[in-house]
Amino acid sequence: MRAPEPSREAILDFIETEREAGREVGRREIAKAFGLDAGGKIWLKRLLRELDEEGATSGDGVERPVHPRGALPPVLLSEIKSKDRDGDLVAAPLEWNVTDDGEPPRILIERPREFRSKRAAPAAGVGDQVLLKLTRLRGVDGFAYSGRVLKIMGKGKAQILGIFRALPDGSGRLVPIDKKAQGREALIPRGQTGEAQDGDLVSVALARETRFGPPEARVRERLGSIKSERAVSLIAIHSHGIPHIFQPATLAEAEAVKPAGTAGREDWRELDLITIDPADAKDHDDAVHAAPDPDPDNPGGHVVTVAIADVSAYVRPGSALDREALERGNSVYFPDRVVPMLPERISNDLCSLRQDEDRPALAVRLVLKADGTKKHHSFHRILMRSSAKLSYQQAQAAIDGKPDAVTGPIRDSILMPLWAAYGVAARARDGRQPLDLDLPERKLVLKPDGAVERVIVPERLAAHRLIEEFMILANVAAAETLEKHGSILIYRCHDEPSLEKMRALGEVLASIGIKLPKDGALRPVLFNRILAMIKGSENELLLNEVILRTQAQAEYVAENYGHFGLNLRRYAHFTSPIRRYADLIVHRALIAALKAGEDGLPRATTLAELREVATRISAAERRAMAAERETTDRLIAHFLADQIGSSFDGRIGGVNRAGLFVKLDDTGADGFIPASTIGADYYRYDEAAHALIGERSGESWRLGDRVHVRLVEAAPVAGALRFELLSEGRRVTPGRSGTRAARPPLPARGKGKASFGPAGRKKPGRRR
Structure with a gap:
C-alpha cells in the first residue's frame, strides 16, 4: 500500500531543520526521508515547483539543494558592510537580488576565537569580502545568521576609484569611474593630492561630506596613468580587486x-x-x-x-x-x-x-x-x-x-x-x-x-x-x-530558468504573437523551437538576446x-x-x-x-x-568619444521607467536615452508590454524596436554613453498596452553566429 503523501508544512519543516543543521537538502533527500515511491517523487517535484512559485522556497528541488526562501547556504561569500552599536561587524551576501528576494539577511560576524590549532581566526574589517560559515539565528536582535570567518577573500580599502584632474591652484578633483556616480565628483584640497598627476587612476578616501557641494577627499594611492586606452583595463583590475602581480x-x-x-x-x-x-x-x-x-x-x-x-x-x-x-x-x-x-x-x-x-x-x-x-x-x-x-x-x-x-x-x-x-x-x-x-x-x-x-x-x-x-x-x-x-x-x-524569468519571456513572446507552452518539462529544445520559428525575421536578434537573459548563470x-x-x-x-x-x-x-x-x-x-x-x-x-x-564598455566609449553628434542605427535592448537602453548595430555599444528627453509627452512604463507609452500621443517605444539615434555624450572613464532619439515610435491607442507599428522597422544589420558558448577555450565568450 502506498504511503500517504506528507503535508506541505511537514516538507517545509524538514527543509528548515536540515538547513539549520548545515546539511544540503534536495528532492532525493526529501523523498528518502518520507519514504516516497516513484509516484510520490513525481508529486514531490510538482509540490516543490509550487512552493518555489509561491515564494516559500528557493531552488527547484530536482537535483540541486532546496532551502526556504531567503535562507542561505552553510558556506557563503559575503561582504562586511558595517559595525553595529556594540562594535560587532555586520555582513550581507555578496550577491543578492533585492528585486527577486527582498532585502538581504543581516549576518552577525562572530568575534575571532582560538581554534584547536591555536591559530587565531582571520581578522576582518568593514569592506572586506569574506568566506563565512553560517549558523541560523532565527532573527536574534535583527540578525538572521551569525557567521564565522573562514577566509578573507579581499581586504576592503574603503576606497573610491576615479581619475585625478589637476586644478591650477594645486588642488584637484576626482572623476568617478562608476557609471552610477557620474556627475558626483569629489574635491581634493591642496596637500591631499599625494603624488597624483593629471590623468592618473587613484583611490581616495572621503574626508568629509557637506550638505551643499561636492565632498572632500584625499588621495590614498596612485594606481597608474590612464592617458592611453592601453591602461583602461587597470580600472577594472583595481576596482574589482583582481590579483595581478604574482608573489x-x-x-x-x-x-x-x-x-x-x-x-x-x-x-x-x-x-x-x-x-x-x-x-x-x-x-x-x-x-x-x-x-x-x-x-x-x-x-x-x-x-x-x-x-x-x-x-x-x-x-x-x-x-x-x-x-x-x-x-x-x-x-x-x-x-x-x-x-x-x-x-x-x-x-x-x-x-x-x-x-x-x-x-x-x-x-x-x-x-x-x-x-x-x-x-x-x-x-x-x-x-x-x-x-x-x-x-x-x-x-x-x-x-x-x-x-x-x-x-x-x-x-x-x-x-x-x-x-x-x-x-x-x-x-x-x-x-x-x-x-x-x-x-x-x-x-x-x-x-x-x-x-x-x-x-x-x-x-x-x-x-x-x-x-x-x-x-x-x-x-x-x-x-x-x-x-x-x-x-x-x-x-x-x-540551472534551468526560473519561473519568474519564464513568465517574462512569455510576455515578450506574446507581444510578437507567439504563445509559450505552459505544459511539459522545461528543456533546451523548447527554446530552440522558438528560435527556429523566428529565424530570419526582424525579431531574430531580439529573441536570441531575451532567451539568453532568461537563462540562469552557470556555476x-x-x-x-x-x-x-x-x-x-x-x-x-x-x-x-x-x-x-x-x-x-x-x-x-x-x-x-x-x-x-x-x-x-x-x-x-x-x-x-x-x-x-x-x-x-x-x-x-x-x-x-x-x-x-x-x-570593453570603456574602450568602446573611448572609441566613440570623438564621434559626438554622429548618428547610429540600433535596437532597444532594455526598457524601464527611467528610459531606454539602446545597443548599436555596428559596435555593440550600449547607451541610455532618458525618458525625459523623448519628445514632449509623459511616457508611462508598461511593464507587461516592455514599453514606454506616451500618455497623450500614444507613441510607444518597445523592447526590440529598431531606432536611429544621435550620440550626445560619452564618458569613457565610466564606459557610459547617452543618446537622443531621431526616429519615431510606434503608435498605439492611449490607455492600451497593445502596440501597432506605424511603419516597417529598419532593416537588420549584419550578424555573426555563436552557439551556447566555447567549451574550455582561451577567450572568455559566454561562459557555460
Missing part, C-alpha cells in the same frame, strides 16, 4: 620547476596530436587527434583523443603556486592584456603544448559509434609531442580546399579524420538538442597604442565547433569517470544538479587547467582515482572543502566577467 614565492617556485619526463607516463609521442587555437593564442593547453575505429564490432566508428596539459605535474596541492591559483580562480582576458592564473613559466612554457616539443598531458581516448554516441572511454597520463600548431582559420581553409604550406602535408592524414569524427559527434549533439543561441560575438581590434581601431564580428567556423564538441565530450567523460570511482569533484552546473558546485544549457546530466570542466582552477581540481581527482601518481587530490580532501573552493572560484569567475565587460 615572489610563487614566481620563485615556478622558476624552480623541472620539466616532467617519461616516468609514470605512457609514451604517446608518435601519435599525431595537433593544436587548433585562435591565431593570437600564446599558450596551447589542448590537442586533438582522430582516426577510424579499427574494431570490426564498431563499423563507422571513430577514436577521438583529447590531450590536456598536465598542470597538476607542476602545481602541487598546498604549494605557493596552488594557493595563488586558487586566489585568482581563473585567468582574466582583457582586449589589451591577460591577467593569468599561473605564471608564464607554467602557462606559456612548461604546460603549453608546443609543436615538436615533449610535454606531459592527461589524455582521454573516446570511442564513438557511427551515430556519434560514446561506446566507451579511458584516461591516460602521457608524454606527447604536438605535430602541428594551427589556427582555426588555417584548419578551416585546408578543409575547404585551400591548404597552405603547413596544412597541405597533414590535410588527408590528420585533418580529414578529425572532420569525419566531428561529423558523427555532431549527430549525437543534434540529437541531444543543447541550447543553440545565435548571437554576434564582437571582438575589439586595437591599434599599437591600445586604442580601438575597429569592432569586428569574427566568422563562426566549423573548426570552432569541432574543438568545442570534442572538449564537451572530454568534460563529460571526466565527470563520468570520477563518479564511477566514487570520487568527489567540482561540477560545472547550469561551480560540489553537488551535481546537471547542465541545462548543454542538456547534460553530469558535466565537469577538465579541458583548461592552465586558466581555470576548477579544471585543476578535476585533473587531481582523476589522478587520485586512477592511481596515476602521487600528485593527485589529497585523500584527506573533504566535500566541505570542495564546496568552499567551488564558492570561491564561482565568485572569481563572476568578478572576471564583470571586469571584462566593463573594460
Whole structure:
C-alpha cells in the first residue's frame, strides 16, 4: 500500500531543520526521508515547483539543494558592510537580488576565537569580502545568521576609484569611474593630492561630506596613468580587486620547476596530436587527434583523443603556486592584456603544448559509434609531442580546399579524420538538442597604442565547433569517470530558468504573437523551437538576446544538479587547467582515482572543502566577467568619444521607467536615452508590454524596436554613453498596452553566429 503523501508544512519543516543543521537538502533527500515511491517523487517535484512559485522556497528541488526562501547556504561569500552599536561587524551576501528576494539577511560576524590549532581566526574589517560559515539565528536582535570567518577573500580599502584632474591652484578633483556616480565628483584640497598627476587612476578616501557641494577627499594611492586606452583595463583590475602581480614565492617556485619526463607516463609521442587555437593564442593547453575505429564490432566508428596539459605535474596541492591559483580562480582576458592564473613559466612554457616539443598531458581516448554516441572511454597520463600548431582559420581553409604550406602535408592524414569524427559527434549533439543561441560575438581590434581601431564580428567556423564538441565530450567523460570511482569533484552546473524569468519571456513572446507552452518539462529544445520559428525575421536578434537573459548563470558546485544549457546530466570542466582552477581540481581527482601518481587530490580532501573552493572560484569567475565587460564598455566609449553628434542605427535592448537602453548595430555599444528627453509627452512604463507609452500621443517605444539615434555624450572613464532619439515610435491607442507599428522597422544589420558558448577555450565568450 502506498504511503500517504506528507503535508506541505511537514516538507517545509524538514527543509528548515536540515538547513539549520548545515546539511544540503534536495528532492532525493526529501523523498528518502518520507519514504516516497516513484509516484510520490513525481508529486514531490510538482509540490516543490509550487512552493518555489509561491515564494516559500528557493531552488527547484530536482537535483540541486532546496532551502526556504531567503535562507542561505552553510558556506557563503559575503561582504562586511558595517559595525553595529556594540562594535560587532555586520555582513550581507555578496550577491543578492533585492528585486527577486527582498532585502538581504543581516549576518552577525562572530568575534575571532582560538581554534584547536591555536591559530587565531582571520581578522576582518568593514569592506572586506569574506568566506563565512553560517549558523541560523532565527532573527536574534535583527540578525538572521551569525557567521564565522573562514577566509578573507579581499581586504576592503574603503576606497573610491576615479581619475585625478589637476586644478591650477594645486588642488584637484576626482572623476568617478562608476557609471552610477557620474556627475558626483569629489574635491581634493591642496596637500591631499599625494603624488597624483593629471590623468592618473587613484583611490581616495572621503574626508568629509557637506550638505551643499561636492565632498572632500584625499588621495590614498596612485594606481597608474590612464592617458592611453592601453591602461583602461587597470580600472577594472583595481576596482574589482583582481590579483595581478604574482608573489615572489610563487614566481620563485615556478622558476624552480623541472620539466616532467617519461616516468609514470605512457609514451604517446608518435601519435599525431595537433593544436587548433585562435591565431593570437600564446599558450596551447589542448590537442586533438582522430582516426577510424579499427574494431570490426564498431563499423563507422571513430577514436577521438583529447590531450590536456598536465598542470597538476607542476602545481602541487598546498604549494605557493596552488594557493595563488586558487586566489585568482581563473585567468582574466582583457582586449589589451591577460591577467593569468599561473605564471608564464607554467602557462606559456612548461604546460603549453608546443609543436615538436615533449610535454606531459592527461589524455582521454573516446570511442564513438557511427551515430556519434560514446561506446566507451579511458584516461591516460602521457608524454606527447604536438605535430602541428594551427589556427582555426588555417584548419578551416585546408578543409575547404585551400591548404597552405603547413596544412597541405597533414590535410588527408590528420585533418580529414578529425572532420569525419566531428561529423558523427555532431549527430549525437543534434540529437541531444543543447541550447543553440545565435548571437554576434564582437571582438575589439586595437591599434599599437591600445586604442580601438575597429569592432569586428569574427566568422563562426566549423573548426570552432569541432574543438568545442570534442572538449564537451572530454568534460563529460571526466565527470563520468570520477563518479564511477566514487570520487568527489567540482561540477560545472547550469540551472534551468526560473519561473519568474519564464513568465517574462512569455510576455515578450506574446507581444510578437507567439504563445509559450505552459505544459511539459522545461528543456533546451523548447527554446530552440522558438528560435527556429523566428529565424530570419526582424525579431531574430531580439529573441536570441531575451532567451539568453532568461537563462540562469552557470556555476561551480560540489553537488551535481546537471547542465541545462548543454542538456547534460553530469558535466565537469577538465579541458583548461592552465586558466581555470576548477579544471585543476578535476585533473587531481582523476589522478587520485586512477592511481596515476602521487600528485593527485589529497585523500584527506573533504566535500566541505570542495564546496568552499567551488564558492570561491564561482565568485572569481563572476568578478572576471564583470571586469571584462566593463573594460570593453570603456574602450568602446573611448572609441566613440570623438564621434559626438554622429548618428547610429540600433535596437532597444532594455526598457524601464527611467528610459531606454539602446545597443548599436555596428559596435555593440550600449547607451541610455532618458525618458525625459523623448519628445514632449509623459511616457508611462508598461511593464507587461516592455514599453514606454506616451500618455497623450500614444507613441510607444518597445523592447526590440529598431531606432536611429544621435550620440550626445560619452564618458569613457565610466564606459557610459547617452543618446537622443531621431526616429519615431510606434503608435498605439492611449490607455492600451497593445502596440501597432506605424511603419516597417529598419532593416537588420549584419550578424555573426555563436552557439551556447566555447567549451574550455582561451577567450572568455559566454561562459557555460
